[in-house]
Amino acid sequence: MNDVSLTKTEMLMNSLRDRIASRALGPGDRMPSIRRFARTMGVSPSTVVEAYDRLAAEGIIHARRGSGFYVTGRNLPPMKVAEMGATRPRNVDPFWVSRQSLDPRPGALQPGCGWLPENWMPHNELRKGLRALAKSGEAVLTNYAGAHGSLALRQYLLGRFAEENLPAAPEQVMLTASASQAMDLICRLLLQPGDTVLVDDPGYFNFHALLQAHRVRLVGVPYTPDGPDLDAFEVILTDNTARLYLTNSALHNPTGATISPQVAYRLLTLAGAHDLTIVEDDTFADLEPDPSPRLAVLDGLNRVLKIGGFSKTLSASIRCGYIAGGADWIDALVDLQVATSFGGPSPVAAELLAGVLSGGSYRKHLVEIRGRLSSARKSAAARLAPLGITPWTQPRGGFYLWCRFPEGIDTGEVAKHCAQENVILAPGNVFSPSQSAASFMRFNVAQMADKRVLHVLENAMAAR
Amino acid sequence: MNDVSLTKTEMLMNSLRDRIASRALGPGDRMPSIRRFARTMGVSPSTVVEAYDRLAAEGIIHARRGSGFYVTGRNLPPMKVAEMGATRPRNVDPFWVSRQSLDPRPGALQPGCGWLPENWMPHNELRKGLRALAKSGEAVLTNYAGAHGSLALRQYLLGRFAEENLPAAPEQVMLTASASQAMDLICRLLLQPGDTVLVDDPGYFNFHALLQAHRVRLVGVPYTPDGPDLDAFEVILTDNTARLYLTNSALHNPTGATISPQVAYRLLTLAGAHDLTIVEDDTFADLEPDPSPRLAVLDGLNRVLKIGGFSKTLSASIRCGYIAGGADWIDALVDLQVATSFGGPSPVAAELLAGVLSGGSYRKHLVEIRGRLSSARKSAAARLAPLGITPWTQPRGGFYLWCRFPEGIDTGEVAKHCAQENVILAPGNVFSPSQSAASFMRFNVAQMADKRVLHVLENAMAAR
Numbered sequence: 001m002n003d004v005s006l007t008k009t010e011m012l013m014n015s016l017r018d019r020i021a022s023r024a025l026g027p028g029d030r031m032p033s034i035r036r037f038a039r040t041m042g043v044s045p046s047t048v049v050e051a052y053d054r055l056a057a058e059g060i061i062h063a064r065r066g067s068g069f070y071v072t073g074r075n076l077p078p079m080k081v082a083e084m085g086a087t088r089p090r091n092v093d094p095f096w097v098s099r100q101s102l103d104p105r106p107g108a109l110q111p112g113c114g115w116l117p118e119n120w121m122p123h124n125e126l127r128k129g130l131r132a133l134a135k136s137g138e139a140v141l142t143n144y145a146g147a148h149g150s151l152a153l154r155q156y157l158l159g160r161f162a163e164e165n166l167p168a169a170p171e172q173v174m175l176t177a178s179a180s181q182a183m184d185l186i187c188r189l190l191l192q193p194g195d196t197v198l199v200d201d202p203g204y205f206n207f208h209a210l211l212q213a214h215r216v217r218l219v220g221v222p223y224t225p226d227g228p229d230l231d232a233f234e235v236i237l238t239d240n241t242a243r244l245y246l247t248n249s250a251l252h253n254p255t256g257a258t259i260s261p262q263v264a265y266r267l268l269t270l271a272g273a274h275d276l277t278i279v280e281d282d283t284f285a286d287l288e289p290d291p292s293p294r295l296a297v298l299d300g301l302n303r304v305l306k307i308g309g310f311s312k313t314l315s316a317s318i319r320c321g322y323i324a325g326g327a328d329w330i331d332a333l334v335d336l337q338v339a340t341s342f343g344g345p346s347p348v349a350a351e352l353l354a355g356v357l358s359g360g361s362y363r364k365h366l367v368e369i370r371g372r373l374s375s376a377r378k379s380a381a382a383r384l385a386p387l388g389i390t391p392w393t394q395p396r397g398g399f400y401l402w403c404r405f406p407e408g409i410d411t412g413e414v415a416k417h418c419a420q421e422n423v424i425l426a427p428g429n430v431f432s433p434s435q436s437a438a439s440f441m442r443f444n445v446a447q448m449a450d451k452r453v454l455h456v457l458e459n460a461m462a463a464r
Numbered sequence: 465m466n467d468v469s470l471t472k473t474e475m476l477m478n479s480l481r482d483r484i485a486s487r488a489l490g491p492g493d494r495m496p497s498i499r500r501f502a503r504t505m506g507v508s509p510s511t512v513v514e515a516y517d518r519l520a521a522e523g524i525i526h527a528r529r530g531s532g533f534y535v536t537g538r539n540l541p542p543m544k545v546a547e548m549g550a551t552r553p554r555n556v557d558p559f560w561v562s563r564q565s566l567d568p569r570p571g572a573l574q575p576g577c578g579w580l581p582e583n584w585m586p587h588n589e590l591r592k593g594l595r596a597l598a599k600s601g602e603a604v605l606t607n608y609a610g611a612h613g614s615l616a617l618r619q620y621l622l623g624r625f626a627e628e629n630l631p632a633a634p635e636q637v638m639l640t641a642s643a644s645q646a647m648d649l650i651c652r653l654l655l656q657p658g659d660t661v662l663v664d665d666p667g668y669f670n671f672h673a674l675l676q677a678h679r680v681r682l683v684g685v686p687y688t689p690d691g692p693d694l695d696a697f698e699v700i701l702t703d704n705t706a707r708l709y710l711t712n713s714a715l716h717n718p719t720g721a722t723i724s725p726q727v728a729y730r731l732l733t734l735a736g737a738h739d740l741t742i743v744e745d746d747t748f749a750d751l752e753p754d755p756s757p758r759l760a761v762l763d764g765l766n767r768v769l770k771i772g773g774f775s776k777t778l779s780a781s782i783r784c785g786y787i788a789g790g791a792d793w794i795d796a797l798v799d800l801q802v803a804t805s806f807g808g809p810s811p812v813a814a815e816l817l818a819g820v821l822s823g824g825s826y827r828k829h830l831v832e833i834r835g836r837l838s839s840a841r842k843s844a845a846a847r848l849a850p851l852g853i854t855p856w857t858q859p860r861g862g863f864y865l866w867c868r869f870p871e872g873i874d875t876g877e878v879a880k881h882c883a884q885e886n887v888i889l890a891p892g893n894v895f896s897p898s899q900s901a902a903s904f905m906r907f908n909v910a911q912m913a914d915k916r917v918l919h920v921l922e923n924a925m926a927a928r
Contacts, residue, residue: 099798
């Protein structure tokens with residue numbers, strides 16, 4: 001009996017430690033009243049008293065006579081980002097997918113990851129680039145770059161933007177350590193804790209984790225095969241003072257959908273009426289078979305900031321991203337990057353990228369992987385169909401296929417089963433702030449060649 | 465008359481926009497009363513009324529009947545980090561030094577910068593490393609690293625730590641994009657806006673800018689030639705609930721001083737009594753002639769987090785830093801890095817570093833630059849002496865010389881003069897939260913070979 005009550009106290013203490021670590025209870029906050037908390041947790045008031053007394057002995061909370069217990073702000077357990085504001089079960093947690101994809105067990109298959117297999121990448125060009133770099137001047141090898149980052153790579157980007165009918169000046173483009181860090185800098189500049197940010201539902205899970213780290217309020221906008229649902233968007237904007245909207249216009253992650261010109265135009269009009277800043281993540285642009293509408297282009301980098309990177313088509317080992325936007329914003333973002341990281345990507349890495357991107361064979365490489373992806377998409381859809389798994393839309397390009405599972409199947413459960421067999425999947429709710437995508441799954445069609453993927457998936461669906 | 469009043473209104477509007485941009489006036493804050501503000505600014509109340517009306521028309525502020533004007537939080541101009549909480553004149557602003565050092569005009573001399581000249585760096589080893597990398601496996605060239613970063617580089621670091629008598633497990637070390645970003649991640653994990661952080665006065669200016677970006681309260685601890693002034697430290701800890709103390713134990717930036725064993729021990733005891741976490745920045749470690757006391761070693765990575773990088777002795781073009789600390793903290797920091805940057809340094813860059821660092825010639829390179837620095841230090845001191853500029857302490861190593869100027873000279877003014885002649889200096893108050901170092905200057909002895917440095921400096925001192 002004594003053992004059981006001890007366990008309950010410890011469970012309660014752990015739960016409270018978690019709430020304090022996640023800052024759900026911040027320094028100075030009053031702890032829940034003993035009677036009410038006992039009722040909520042289904043324990044006796046004496047168990048709560050014991051837990052509070054022991055946490056007070058650890059210095060985490062302290063009693064004020066006649067007024068209850070308060071969080072001290074000392075001896076704080078470290079904040080676990082994964083727990084910040086997260087109500088998700090750990091199995092469909094964004095960090096579950098990221099960490100398992102980045103640190104797979106040997107032999108893991110990764111149809112849930114967000115990149116191409118290594119043998120799809122342009123190795124010969126990278127090797128050639130490294131050899132060329134070995135012969136470059138001393139400054140490139142050892143010095144910091146300018147605060148905006150490698151001029152060669154920025155000039156390449158300006159050329160690409162011009163091709164897209166997006167004129168921009170050199171001072172409107174800066175390099176960052178990654179596309180994620182580009183988003184992170186923008187959040188630091190424009191957001192304050194408690195601000196409202198609109199994201200696509202479903203949308204890229206790691207951006208949701210990033211926004212949670214900024215302690216902002218995420219509001220999901222339902223996503224349609226033509227872009228965000230603008231009727232819902234308008235209602236949300238009317239009810240909320242939103243500061244920022246983050247989206248992929250082309251080859252949206254996870255659905256692979258692409259915004260239509262009509263939605264793009266109306267979206268910008270709405271954003272103008274509500275003074276909303278838009279971040280357009282163009283990470284998948286080079287996988288498009290031909291150009292589609294871009295918010296940044298229509299808007300001319302006025303209220304739209306464009307971000308992107310090179311990890312999807314060139315190398316994830318050369319970390320580099322960029323931001324294009326109004327010159328004032330870029331200037332402030334450069335200051336912020338100097339303060340927080342003293343610069344963006346490795347200059348030596350940026351020079352390597354500039355060399356490979358400007359070389360003639362990069363476009364050929366793109367044509368080749370687009371062709372391979374088109375076949376892989378068809379093949380994956382054909383192999384998933386017999387399991388009753390069907391694409392929600394037919395993407396124009398890219399490596400994602402967002403699929404609906406048969407009625408009654410929870411893809412979070414399926415992913416958990418498959419993880420035990422060392423097949424790492426990306427279940428729908430990881431992408432959904434409203435947790436309304438339990439019957440969806442994002443497949444990376446380039447990572448499904450191994451027959452074991454379908455085999456393990458089928459077994460997991462049967463095992464439920 | 466009309467023109468003049470228009471100009472005054474616009475000046476007022478610009479000043480108010482700045483205060484709103486810097487969040488000195490945050491969303492929801494009440495604007496100063498018209499009568500009081502007019503008196504403060506030396507303008508007529510009608511000018512203030514006009515400025516408020518026009519800012520209201522722009523949506524930046526709004527009137528509440530009978531209660532005054534309030535900041536709306538909409539149409540916010542972007543926040544300028546340089547302005548956050550800064551009361552410094554722009555000429556001794558940390559960003560002034562960083563941005564001028566990173567983006568120098570052609571022909572600039574940089575005795576104020578924080579790095580060695582390019583021709584001091586180990587180019588042959590870097591070129592050899594790049595050629596070896598060109599032959600490495602596909603995964604290294606194109607894939608993400610594990611979430612903690614390159615295993616090869618972490619193993620090298622663990623070996624170095626073991627030599628320093630600091631045993632650590634692989635999961636206690638993570639790579640970051642830079643030493644600054646290491647500090648940034650730690651701030652994000654451990655700090656909340658308004659927290660108190662102790663820094664050395666003088667101390668590294670860019671860390672002050674970084675901490676200001678986190679909106680924490682900086683309290684400067686006076687620095688002595690043996691480390692922080694512990695009597696002052698104790699008084700500060702008694703008066704403040706401080707969360708973090710950030711310092712360099714060895715070859716402190718900007719003074720070049722090194723902590724004594726007695727100060728190190730007593731400092732840790734104080735930190736323990738006040739539950740203070742310490743970040744020890746070991747960036748200059750490899751420039752030491754022989755090892756000096758380390759807080760991280762004494763403490764065994766319990767309440768001390770150790771950070772560092774490779775830009776001072778190997779290459780600033782290969783951006784990479786690290787954090788060593790308790791495994792729980794590192795685990796949370798890795799999550800945070802995945803969320804905010806989806807990884808640390810370029811894996812390809814980390815492999816390059818690991819190769820060069822593990823190669824036999826890196827230690828020889830260190831012996832060589834230590835010798836060159838020792839001569840350069842003596843030579844710089846000898847050339848500064850005739851101007852009445854004297855070292856505050858004799859550093860054991862490194863490239864900094866923290867010097868006192870003759871009575872009555874403001875080094876900020878001297879730096880401004882010299883900048884016009886394209887000689888970029890680092891005046892003392894850039895390093896001083898209390899702005900008490902106006903008669904000091906930090907010299908980089910490795911960047912003073914050009915005779916023009918002393919010549920321009922002498923002229924600037926005469927010109928005041």
